[in-house]
Amino acid sequence: MRLILAVTTALTVAATGARAEEGMWTFDNFPIARANATLGTSIDQAWLDRVRLSSVKFGGCSAGIVSDAGLVMTNNHCVATCVADLSTQAVNYAETGFTPRTREEETKCPGGTAEVLTDISDVTERVQAVGAGLTGQAFTRARDAEIGRIEQEACGDATDKRCQVVTLYRGGQFKLYTYKKYTDVRLAFAPEDRAATFGGDLDNFSFPRFAIDAAFIRLYENDAPAETPTHFVWKADKPVEGTPVFVAGSPGATQRLLTMDQLATVRDVVLPMDQLIASELRGRLIRFSAESEENAFIAMDPIVGLENTYKRGLGRMRALTDPAFMAAKAEAEDEFETRATGMDNGIRDGGMDLVGAGNPWAALSAVQPIARELYPTMALLEGGTGMGTTPVAGGSQLFGWARALVRGAQERAKPSAERLPEYGDARLASLQSALFAERPTYPALEQVRMEWWLSKTREWLTVDHPAVRGLLGQESPEQLSARLVAGTKLGDPAVRRALWEGGLAAVEASDDPMIQYLLSIQDETRAIRSDWETRVQAPTDQASERLATARFLTYTDSVYPDATGTLRLTYGLIEGSDVPGQRFGPFTTFAGLWDRATGAAPFDVAPKLLAAKDRIDADAVMNMTVSSDTIGGSSGSPVVTAAGEIVGANFDSTVLTQRNAYGYDRTVNRSVIVTTGAVTVALRDVYDMGRLVEELGAR
Structure with a gap:
């Protein structure tokens, strides 16, 4: 009954405008004042701009820039195709991990593309005007043609940027998104697959989790690491329950505005x-x-x-x-x-x-x-x-x-x-x-x-x-x-x-x-x-x-659009859950990993990770949960504090959270995060990637 009442309250309030932490907000309509009032933070437009320029769209995933030399953190499962493409049966990086000793050994991901959103402009009036008075396929083709013209006018023959007219509010708005595009994306680190997928399908979409689902790519331009002076600051300290955090990513699709x-x-x-x-x-x-x-x-x-x-x-x-x-x-x-x-x-x-x-x-x-x-x-x-x-x-x-x-x-x-x-x-x-x-x-x-x-x-x-x-x-x-x-x-x-x-x-x-x-x-x-x-x-x-x-007209600007694979910002607290079928604290540790391990798949610890057991602080936090508003496509999304520090990357959510496609319910919504602390432990103590630890400014 408690869960039912919570769902009813959440959705009813949502009808009159987004509540508390609800909303996959676009960066040109983020409710700064409400977020600050809810979380007790003091972010401003300059902070939003830095977060936007530090956030990356990578294939169907999200990511965050973490150094001034184009280093980007995402999820291991977001680079799985790249790892598979670079592997052979004889040299299978999914089994061994990909751990290049130098930048020169970082290897290009075939077909890999990464993008950073640099500008948003409103083209609603222009797109809607061409469809006036038309019906059927004539309507759709007229709009498609106008969208194509807008994109071509904005980007022309440029190869280092992409222009996309995105539909928001299911046709209520059309915005031109301009991206800085990187077509030379190289794999800089990936752990053993078993380290990132410990628990396999049995643990998937659940918590507690014990996964180092993180990897690094690097953006290159003119065969050299890209210069990225705007980036998140790495923070590997143990996370604190109740800390306000923001999640920036490109959630794939929600259907909350459907009838x-x-x-x-x-x-x-x-x-x-x-x-x-x-x-x-x-x-x-x-x-x-x-x-x-x-x-x-x-x-x-x-x-x-x-x-x-x-x-x-x-x-x-x-x-x-x-x-x-x-x-x-x-x-x-x-x-x-x-x-x-x-x-x-x-x-x-x-x-x-x-x-x-x-x-x-x-x-x-x-x-x-x-x-x-x-x-x-x-x-x-x-x-x-x-x-x-x-x-x-x-x-x-x-x-x-x-x-x-x-x-x-x-x-x-x-x-x-x-x-x-x-x-x-x-x-x-x-x-x-x-x-x-x-x-x-x-x-x-x-x-x-x-x-x-x-x-x-x-x-x-x-x-x-x-x-x-x-x-x-x-x-x-x-x-x-x-x-x-x-x-x-x-x-x-x-x-x-x-x-x-x-x-x-x-x-x-x-x-x-x-x-x-x-x-x-x-x-x-x-x-x-x-x-x-x-x-x-x-x-x-x-x-x-x-x-x-x-x-x-009814709710003014308190309404946010459905997710469409475009960059969004959501927020919440580091916290656990206490509803039927989903009761847990906010953190898991390496001690919990060793306790959960049986030696039999899918609860077998990756060999290199297991070999490093004595070097790892058992109390170091591996994963945590956050009451943020995420969905598929949010994988790899950087989790950042009000100070612009990255403290983790979203890699999953719970089964109950999947209803998030149709309506937000704060009671059950939990995003599952791999912490920067766990990633630092893996780089430093397991995979001998000290050069990345140094680049991140971690200890």
Whole structure:
């Protein structure tokens, strides 16, 4: 009952504006006064600017600059792909750790890109104006074209920055984000994987934790370490319970501003499909992994990623099937709608009618049957719904390259403003960087992914679906996947580069079976995307824009936007938890690690870490929990004090916290942090990385 009351109170208060520590705030609308009043701090705009310029977006993760020579701390699981790409069976850095003795031995992460947000400007009026009076795909394409023009005007042909128009408040605002971009990112340190993942999937999304889930990369420019005079100050002292802290990162996506009807679609259609599909792919990869040592090496990183996806989805399913949680969401929506449509709130006087044909709740409700019908086809064959996590082609790298080459060639033959947005001129540099990267590919793993995807698509859409017939032709999933993977030469970056630079003529003339396959399915997949944009995306965007306007008029600037993978700042206290199913203090120590260790996986301590046991202070804090507002994508986020000192990096949260995707509940929200103290111990006492300890200014 205590938990139910807490959830209801939290969500109801959230309807009238963010409360206490709630909010993944953008840096141009951070509630400085409220944060200071809540925490007893005295941060100001200059402090915000320093934090923003010290924060890094690294792939799908977050990170923080910690020295004036481009050194950046993130999570070990955020560099797992880099570690895998640099490893071989003979030299497996996941097993040994990556511990370069000198800066010269720091090794480039293939395709790695890091970005620092340097500027935010408002382009809302310009984007919204081009869609006025349009409907369907004409509406979405007009906006996409204008966004492309804005990005190109801002960044031009610059290779050291990226410009992105981001959608906030589900269409209520559009902001131009300008990033300083680093395409030379080198691995500077990674511990043994067992040190970072102690407890494995059993401990994942839980606390107590005993993981050194931290790693370092370094930003380079002109083949030299980047100069980064603005950075966080390293603080390795033992953390103190109750200390106010701030978490800066790029959370992936929340759905807090969705209506109850939209959430029902997520609960009834999106999550069940994603969970079933993810669990089967995980099973196939586990079976593949068990077949040989080579397969185990190949599949290790993909399996960990799938386990995270599945467990995150499980926590979200529990939230959307929790009667108390959903009742609180419904109460909050009713309160908002009543206030917004009331005659006394000035909305109608301001020229906005939220009743009748203008009612955004009714418009969004009308879209849901169509979204439910189209989601499986769109998710499996095209992706990009913004709703779920099902990977197109099972996440096959070869398929992804082929699609980028085929679509890129087709789209680049058009004026930039007429292209699919991901192929606009302003976005081609990032696409090329990923396409030309020298990354290893594993045909056996590629075939597992492709075979799974083809069989699941046929199963979900049925044999008689027109798209399935075009997808498979006369072949079985097993035959087709084997033929495509065995015959393609796209694993060679020189082949990919030649096809990209050769343009449409080279792509159409290619005899590569994967290229020819992608060419053959373009009509079906493009038609699916067009149908989705016309019948789901456009009416959703238009209704969401009206809803956002109503929210601004009702609650002013006390509302924060859903997370969208853009840089945000949240705050809270170092503290434990005391609710049913989640009772713990805020800290774990190395003594707790030794006590938890059994010697049997996943509770076996990494060899180098175990060998250093006598050198490690048993009372040193390893991990801690913070009552901050985080979600997937916040991994690696620097945790900093009001003095600008970094005291840890976010690497996980609890299962109960997964409801955070739909609504903040301070009672259960806990972010799991690896402390800078634990990282210092690892660098100094375990991995002989004294040069990094010295660079950090640690003892």
